[in-house]
Each structure stands twice: as C-alpha cells, then as structure tokens.
Amino acid sequence: MNILGISGSVGWDGNISMFLPNLGEAWVHGSGAALVMDGVLKNSISEERFTRIKYDGHYPKQVIKNILQANNLTNEDIDIVVYIGNCCTLSLDLREEGYIEEKLKERFPNCKVEFLSHHMAHVAATYYTSGFESANVFTSDGAGDHVKVGDRFRVPHFIFCKCEGLEIKEISAGYTNDPNTFFGAIYNKFAAICYRVKMEQITKVKSTDNEYVASTADRETYPGKVMGMAAYGDHTKIDLPDIFVLDTKSSIFPQLHNNPDWHPETGHPSTYKDNLVNLHPEDLAAWSQNQFEKYLSLFLDNIPESLKNDNLCLGGGCALNILANTKIVEQGIYKNLHVNTAPNDDGLCLGAALWATAEYEKVRPIIPVDVGYLGINYSDEDIEKAIKNLP
C-alpha cells in the first residue's frame, strides 16, 4: 500500500502572506509530502527545498514529482492520500465544500482521500519515530487547524495523548479563544516584541505600532531568534507578573490559565505593550524563555500518575525550544524524551503518512536509520552534471 501525506494549499496561493479581514487567514507554511510504501517510510521532503521560497506553502508539486520518480511510482499507484490543513480559514472552507477532496482525486485517480487534524499529525510524527513501546505525547504550537468540537469549529493549540503500541488516545486538548491561551501564542507575542525592539536598536528605524504584533509571515521566524537572544539577558532584572496560573484543583488534569494581571484592559499597567517595549529586549527574551520553561515543567510535572509514562514525545512548533526540552530531562520529570526531526509544521506531511500507515496497515511504520535524511538521493553522476551546468 502506498500512502502519501500532503500538506499545502490546494486551490489558492499559499504564500499570500496576509490576514484577510473577512476571509480570515490564507497563509500556509511548511508544505511538503511524505511517502510510506508497504509500511516503510521512504521519503519526506518540504516544498521549500525545491522552490527555494522560505516556508513555502504552495501545493507540493515538485516534491511529489520527485518522490514518485525516486520510488518508480506514478500518480495512479497511490492508494491513500492524507491531507493536513493549517489554521487557515480557506483550507477549512474548501475542505467543507469538498473542493480539496475533488482536486486530490483528480490528481491521484485511484486513491482514497483522508483528512487528518493538524495536531494528530504532530502526535503521529513524533510518536511513531520515537521507537518507544508506549509514551506520553505532548504537542503544542501557535494554532492547529479547525476541528469540529460539538457543533462548532475550534482551533486547538495543544494536545496531550497517551500512546501504547499502535493506539493513540487523546487525553486533553486546549483551544485558542479559550481564556487560557497556551505557550505557542504567548511566546510568539513576546518574541515579536523582543525582535522588533532589538531591530529598532540596531537599524535605528522606528517600527510602526502594529508591527509589534507578529504578522503571519514573520510568525515562524521570531521565536527561534528570541530563544538565541535569551542567553544574553537576565530574567531576574524583569519585574513582571507571571503569565500563567497553574490550576490543579478544578480537574485531575492540570490547567493553565492566563494570569488576570495580563488582561489588556484591566491588568497590571506594567504589562501593557507600551511599557513592554521600553524594557531591555535581551532581558525580556530571557524572561519569556524562563516563563516558558517554568510553566512547561510545572504543567508536565503535575500530570496525574495514572496517565504518566517514563517516556515523553514532544511535537508541534514549541518542541523546537531546545532549552525547555533539556530542562524536562534535567529536572527528571520524564526519563526519556524524544523530539522528531521536524516537530514544527514542516513535519506535518510525515506525521500524516505515518498515521495512515498505523491506521490502515495496522503496523508500526518502519523508520529508516537515518531518519533525519529523508530527501532524494543524488548520485555522483547527478552532482557532476549539475556542476558542469554551472554558469
């Protein structure tokens, strides 16, 4: 059975780097495709490697062409296509109208089209590559895609699962628009401020006010830069209230709520954006990194014993925070920790293909030893040819 996982925009330009006022978000990032043949993971590539557009969100045309060629397959040989959406209203709209399914059927005539939720793909990507027999999986990011909860669509930003063998069991999920916004979005918010203030200091060009809010296209860029900047600052120099309040009483699963001091209107004055931009950006970066680590550890530490496992798999964009990940092991909250190679949205296609393998073939996908290198192989002749063609 040939399974293809796809993420990317179908039917529109995924690189529209804007938020449309009435239609909502149209930006897609990290599009790519992954192929699993008879339970063996073959290739997984992001479209940006071919188009050379950073965070390319187009339909991964070139990736699919190259993957199929490398494995001697044609479009007709694909049995299952799994499509993953982003937090993008267009992707939801077109999926609901059946447009995406129709288009994918056109391209892969013999296939069955499946839709998988964003966070499930993250979970599958990290769990099935971990090699653990059983594990807890925690994935978190800025926002997933629209999931129908009850009778309305909601966007999760974290999900906690208990996995054993092939089975993935969802324990808890957090949704955006809830009062308790979780790590990804908050970290992003501070990252945007730190980055802009620092760039102002360097370039001496004043940012316009709304640039302090992370715009869609830059959203993926800031956090990594700020994590690096955190090393240069001192978080004790910042006197701000904590971002979250941990609530272990209202349910057995720990809940993180936003600290009321951070309410944009009724909160503490020192937390207003106008005051935040006057702080030292390095110190603010260190402080937000510290907050992130502190509450991630607290959250994981308070997970009830009945659910807890020795092994933890992390996924989603927040799992790229290597400093926080290290702390989890250092503090002994979990014994073993696994993060897959592309925990962020670049790995969505991989997760989708792995999930479908477990679902349809009832086996754990066989992962190659060099799981970090899932691209196309180039022979010496290919390289020679390419060099000769250089201008």
Next chain:
Amino acid sequence: MNILGINGAIGWDGNISDFSKYWIHGSGATLIMNGELKTAINEERFSRIKYDGNYPESSIEKILDQNKLTKYDIDLVVYVGLFVEMCFELKQMGYFDQKLQEYFPNSKVEFLSHHTAHTAATYYTSGFEEANVLTFDGAGDQELQPDGQWLVPVLKFSQGKDLILTELYSDHCSMYNHFAKSAGGLGSLYGYFSYLLYNKKMHSNKQLPRETYPGKVMGLAAYGDYQNVDLPEWFNLEKNNVLREQEWEECFPQLYYVLNWSNTIHEEFMKFNPDDLAAWTQYQFEKYLLLLLSHIPTHMKRDNLCLGGGCALNILANTKIIEQGIYKNVHVNTAPNDDGLHFGAALYKSAEYENKITLPDDIAYLGIPYTDEDIEVALC
C-alpha cells in the same frame, strides 16, 4: 504604449465553483498597442473550461507571441475584478499589485471598476460621437462611496462624448446581500428567477454555473404566456426631483422592489408552469427596462444608446427599445457580459492615456489568426 487589460483570478483557483466568495468567470486579456486594438481573447478558448476564471496565462502568452512582444514591453496593466470577496480583499491588500508587477516588470498597474469597464467596452466600440450608456448586470465589483461604504453597483448610466465618459447615475446593492437593496435589481431578479424555473423545468437540483441560466430562460419564454401568471409586479418606478442650484431638476428614475422576493413569494412562484413563468420573467424585465429608459430626464437624454453588462445580452428587450422608438440607435458590443471586461478596461485606459482608439473592421474576431500551415500541422 502597450496596454494590457486583464480579468481573472490571481492567487487562487477562480473555478472553485459557485460559492460566491471565490468564483470568477470570463477571464481573459486584451492588448492595445498605441491606441490600436490588436487582440482580445478569453481564457476559456484555450483551456476549454466553460467560463474559465483562472488567470489568463495562455491568453497572455499567445497575445504577446502574436504581436511579437515580451512581458517587458507592456507599459500598463489594467485589472478588472468581480464582486467576489476574495478578489476584493486581495486587491485591497495590494496582493494583485505585487503579483502583476512581478509578471510585467516594466509596467504600471492600475485597477478599473467593473461597470466602468462595461461602459467603456460598449461606448468605445459604438462609433457614436455622443451617446447614453446603460450598463446593468447581476453585480459589479465593490466601489468606495463618498460616505466610506463599499457598495456593489448593479446599474450605471453614463454619458459619452468624444471619448470622455461621465457617470450620471449609478445604483448599488450591499456587498453581502444582493437582494437587500432598494433598487435597480433587474439583473439579479432575472438571474434569480431563471435559476428557480430552470431547475423546475429540468426537474433537477444540479448546480450549473450562474451564468448559464438566463440565456436558456430567454429562449424558453417564447413557449409560454405571461398572462397565465398571477404574481405581483417586480418594481415600483419612482421619480424624484432634486433642487440643484435653486432650480428643480429631474432625477434619474429609480426602481424599488415591491416585495422581498427571497422569502414567501418563492413557494407561490413555484406553483406556475415554468414556460409561463419564463415568459412572465421576460415580460417583467422588458417592461421595467423600457419604463426606466422612457423616463430618463430630457437633460440627460441623447439620441443614441449603448448597452452593456450581462443584461445587454437580452436581445428581446434590446429589440423593443428600438421598436418603441425610445432611442433612435442602439449599440451592443460583442461581449457585453463579463467576458468583455478586460476588453473594456484596455479601451478605457487607451482613451485616457492616448486620446485615441483605432478599431479593426472585424471587431468580433479579435482572436489569433491561424495560417494554413498551422492548420496543416494541427491536422497531422
């Protein structure tokens, strides 16, 4: 100066069909070189997709090829949109601007409103020195009103004189609900009824592209009798006068809905025979179009009339205008509907920048000519 008029979806699939947020139809491109109309083609001729709404890539390629130009030779690109939200928002965001600049590096990018393009398409091809121009259709694209509101024009009445177009009156509907407006809905009512009765006649619920229905219903009208249908009239005609410079001046007549057609009347409507309904729909359309035209105030009125917009395809109604002697001469261009948008846009900008327009004699044949050799190659 090389001017290229373009209509089509940039940045998404314009054929995502029939939900109003995304659907584009009649995309194509027109080239005018130094005031001389060269080529105008619709993308559907190449892609073989009816009402194709995608960016007219192959049309542009063929047009440039035919006229021995490259994309670097284009000096001005005019883009015309439709009322769909996606189009509006991307235009507002500057996305079209950016993309068109990418496609045509040396050109200036300009936008033209939908109804202005219709007006230009019919007036500049008419050959009249002085004329009234009436364009009307289901919906145009969003235009910013003086009060800061974005409204969608459905009917526009202008005056053309020596290549200069002046708008005299325009009628709008709101951006999101085409029925929640006070006036001018000749096109949308005709479209709505033809959709209902086509499905009744064909006993189907199959969704066809919106553009298909009206033409079929105009044909069906010949088989029915409008007197068998006992339904309320479409509109009330109202004429108000305004005080301008201390003198009372006659205003353009306005059509007001008699009923809210989208609700209860729908069931009532479906009781009748579809043939008779078609005749009735056609009768109502003609009646109110003629009423509107015969009440045009004398200070606005000229001898000649140019018609444009999708409703100008209604040949039965057009004929009646001359038969009843409301206008002496009536002109309708070859593609009055949205297929001619890019064509009108290019003409408008040519008149604006070059002050002249030269039209070929065979104005209905603006495609690519094929030589005998081309045909031979294709046959082999």
